[in-house]
Amino acid sequence: YGALGEVWDDEMSSNMLGKRLRKVVQNYQAMNKYGVEFSGPGGVATRPKLSGPELLCQLKEKVEVTTLTPDLKPFSSLPWSSQLPQQDMTSDIGPYKSCAVVSSAGSLRYSGLGKEIDSHDAVLRFNAAPTAGYEKDVGSKTTIRLLNSQVMASDDHRFLSSSLYSTGILVAWDPAPFSADLSQWYNKTDYPIFTQYHRYRRLHPLQPFYILHPHFEWQLWQRIQDNMAEPIQKNPPSSGLLGTVLMMSLCEAVHVYEFLPSRRKTELCHYYQRFYDAACTLGAYHPLLYEKNLVKRMNQGLDQDIYTHGRVTLPGFITLNC
Ligand code: C5P
Secondary structure, three states: OOOOOOOOOOOOOHHHOOHHHHHHHHHHHHHOOOOOOOOOOOOOOOOOOOOHHHHHHHHHHHOOOOEOOOOOOOHHHOOOHHHOOOOOHHHHOOOEEEEEEEOOEHHHOOOOOHHHHHOOOEEEEEOOOOOOOOHHHHOOOOOEEEEEHHHHHOHHHOOOOOHHHOOOEEEEEOOOOOOOOHHHHHOOOOOOHHHHHHHHHHHOOOOOEEEEOHHHHHHHHHHHHHOOOOOOOOOOOOHHHHHHHHHHOOEEEEEEEOOOOOOOOOOEOEOOOOOEOOHHHHOOOOOHHHHHHHHHHHOOOOHHHHHHHOEEEEEOHHHOOO
16 A cells, blocks of 8 residues: 555556456456356446445345255255255354454454454354464454365365364355356366265264355355446455355444455465465455455445454444345
């Protein structure tokens, strides 16, 4: 950031990325791995830019945050369907009053935010993000962990055996083809989410473990695209935004930490790894830049809180009068 106190600008565009990142984004656009059918923004000049409250209502009305249940096809006819939770996650969990979403950004390092994060009623963390050894900066409470299918499947993460995953409620997701129904997705997952789910459940039958319905990721993608002036990556939103909207459906207030970078903004990718890449904060595969624009527009907290705490405040859907 330039001037003191300056924070994320809600009109960040891909032409503000460096040459290398711009090229990577272009390649993803051309690939269209998930067969996204969308012809590009339909003339922003004619469409007024929605206000924060209007955007919040759009999300509440058009994005269904649901999880898989055993009654859904094709799961209903599979032998392991009873391993899926009987009810949708939002009927089992919460509502919580105040929640924290902890992005895994490198800017959490030396933030001293641990106490504040732990003071919330529920804390969401992502993928392999640890708390041990980083309590001062990220806290120690983990109520929910949102996992992508890549982490569940990769050998280095030891998903089935590491104790990192054994506390809290687990929620998993996998990028589905854009217009696939559940059966088509089941036969064409990005990573073997169902095999790993099945194995994990056998080892930890008592730990709550949900799988996000893939309509959630693409309905959310559509909200981002419809509210941006340029075509966004034709890939699902990042875990960070999925988790934020998940918590907006479980909590009365959601505080997101270091999704919009604070004054500690760094190219350090994760607070828990020595790996540097601007793509982690600005996006390459995920439409992360545009996700951040949207979150900035919906923020109900002060810019000063972003600058000092990397903190954004969003209302839970139940509190909205749309
Ligand atoms: O890398 P991972 O997906 O596990 O991180 C969790 C989420 O935190 C990301 O999906 C992204 O939304 C957010 N993040 C970020 N900036 C970073 C690292 C992560 O915004 N440098």
